[in-house]
Amino acid sequence: MRKSAWVTIFTVCLTAGQTVGFPEQTENPTTEASFFDDAFAEIDSEQYEGRANFRDVPANLTGAHLYRVQLKNNEHKRVFLDLIKTEQIDVWMQSRGKKAKAVFMVLAANVEKVNMRFYEADITLKRLSDNVQKLVDEENPSENVTKLSNSKTGYALTWKAYHKASVIHDFLDNYATNYKDLCTVEKIGNTVEGRPIKIIKISSGGDKKRPAFFIDGGIHAREWISPATVTYIIRELVENRTAYSFADEVDFYIVPLMNVDGYEHSRTRDRLWRKNRAPGALCKGVDLNRNFGYKWGGKGSSSSVCRGNHRGPSAFSEPESQAIRDFILKFDIGTFKAYLTVHSFGQYIMYPWGYDYMTPPDGTELQRVGDLAAAAVKKLTNTSYKVGSSAKLLYAAAGGSDDWAKAVAEIPYAYTLELRDKGDYGFILPAKFIKPTGLETMAMVQVVAEEMLKAERLKKN
Numbered sequence: 001m002r003k004s005a006w007v008t009i010f011t012v013c014l015t016a017g018q019t020v021g022f023p024e025q026t027e028n029p030t031t032e033a034s035f036f037d038d039a040f041a042e043i044d045s046e047q048y049e050g051r052a053n054f055r056d057v058p059a060n061l062t063g064a065h066l067y068r069v070q071l072k073n074n075e076h077k078r079v080f081l082d083l084i085k086t087e088q089i090d091v092w093m094q095s096r097g098k099k100a101k102a103v104f105m106v107l108a109a110n111v112e113k114v115n116m117r118f119y120e121a122d123i124t125l126k127r128l129s130d131n132v133q134k135l136v137d138e139e140n141p142s143e144n145v146t147k148l149s150n151s152k153t154g155y156a157l158t159w160k161a162y163h164k165a166s167v168i169h170d171f172l173d174n175y176a177t178n179y180k181d182l183c184t185v186e187k188i189g190n191t192v193e194g195r196p197i198k199i200i201k202i203s204s205g206g207d208k209k210r211p212a213f214f215i216d217g218g219i220h221a222r223e224w225i226s227p228a229t230v231t232y233i234i235r236e237l238v239e240n241r242t243a244y245s246f247a248d249e250v251d252f253y254i255v256p257l258m259n260v261d262g263y264e265h266s267r268t269r270d271r272l273w274r275k276n277r278a279p280g281a282l283c284k285g286v287d288l289n290r291n292f293g294y295k296w297g298g299k300g301s302s303s304s305v306c307r308g309n310h311r312g313p314s315a316f317s318e319p320e321s322q323a324i325r326d327f328i329l330k331f332d333i334g335t336f337k338a339y340l341t342v343h344s345f346g347q348y349i350m351y352p353w354g355y356d357y358m359t360p361p362d363g364t365e366l367q368r369v370g371d372l373a374a375a376a377v378k379k380l381t382n383t384s385y386k387v388g389s390s391a392k393l394l395y396a397a398a399g400g401s402d403d404w405a406k407a408v409a410e411i412p413y414a415y416t417l418e419l420r421d422k423g424d425y426g427f428i429l430p431a432k433f434i435k436p437t438g439l440e441t442m443a444m445v446q447v448v449a450e451e452m453l454k455a456e457r458l459k460k461n
């Protein structure tokens with residue numbers, strides 16, 4: 001499916017393959033399926049592949065509107081679900097709660113009809129944009145604007161614009177050359193279309209017993225703020241290293257762009273593309289964040305190839321998710337103490353589980369550290385992040401990378417971040433927000449690293 005046209009979607013992550021002696025605890029048995037969980041399950045039970053507009057044709061975003069809505073009662077929800085099912089609206093983000101909230105797009109051809117429908121049902125909409133194409137056109141400054149800094153740094157990457165994949169990879173290679181004692185770059189696999197997936201290790205050495213911290217970005221193609229922010233973190237850990245006392249006590253392993261093919265596709269063909277570019281006769285692409293092998297195939301993941309949350313034919317069917325799995329599992333269990341996977345949007349700090357409405361046995365600790373991270377961000381930039389377990393906070397989604405990291409790789413501090421914003425721009429966040437978003441995400445990394453180190457010291461004493 002096309003990403004955009006449809007429902008689908010989003011992001012959240014979790015869960016994994018076999019249960020390796022991991023007690024699953026229902027901490028709050030009153031939490032159950034939300035409206036959106038039920039709605040998407042209902043939609044997914046119906047067949048859509050025959051429909052022409054499910055094909056991989058980029059939507060015409062000219063004159064498309066973006067809205068925010070609160071669904072206050074069952075009648076509202078019924079109307080909303082019907083509009084999703086008839087493909088008149090494309091949901092970009094949804095969250096649960098008594099009043100289900102959503103951000104959604106309406107293509108120009110449907111605007112009048114859809115507005116009438118909401119009006120008749122007495123549902124108030126907040127219009128965020130009356131031309132999504134204009135958001136796209138204004139999102140990213142031209143190359144000329146960003147060239148200024150190239151000569152100073154020796155690499156073309158900036159945090160004033162969103163750059164192509166090769167520029168991101170050249171930035172990593174530049175560090176491997178110029179910071180030899182600190183940085184190592186490795187190719188950990190190739191994408192479906194044969195592009196390299198690169199990882200950078202940032203470590204000042206030591207006795208190899210340091211706790212390791214894994215970060216990945218760009219699982220979902222259209223979430224451009226993710227790789228931009230992750231490269232910001234890399235730069236901080238290298239060029240501004242002395243500002244962080246934890247930096248010499250932790251080994252960082254960072255993949256700034258996992259879904260390289262999807263990202264390039266979103267830059268050149270279809271700004272709202274989400275999945276990888278796995279081949280398919282009817283529709284392309286697997287949602288990599290439904291493809292990880294813990295509880296694969298469960299709630300919030302679709303077997304339909306055209307859906308934005310298509311989980312793939314089997315767990316770890318995709319070379320991109322395989323690359324992450326194989327890299328992490330090369331190390332002894334217990335090496336990695338923290339895992340952050342960076343997405344957008346909505347401003348959430350989430351921890352497992354995503355596959356169901358439960359939290360792990362150490363859910364209280366994950367909540368505590370998440371709360372500290374949110375407080376640090378609030379203090380720094382006054383941006384609010386909500387903290388909670390994925391399925392309880394947003395919606396259930398099985399096959400996500402953080403559930404796998406937690407359950408199978410046994411990484412204690414596993415989080416999914418949904419970065420800015422809350423929907424004013426959604427996926428099309430203007431490049432001027434890269435720096436503030438990078439700054440606040442670095443604050444979250446700092447909190448997680450410091451709390452993880454404290455926990456390690458406690459264990460030793």
Ligand SMILES: [Zn+2]
Nearest residue numbers: 011220343344
């Ligand atoms: Zn995502």
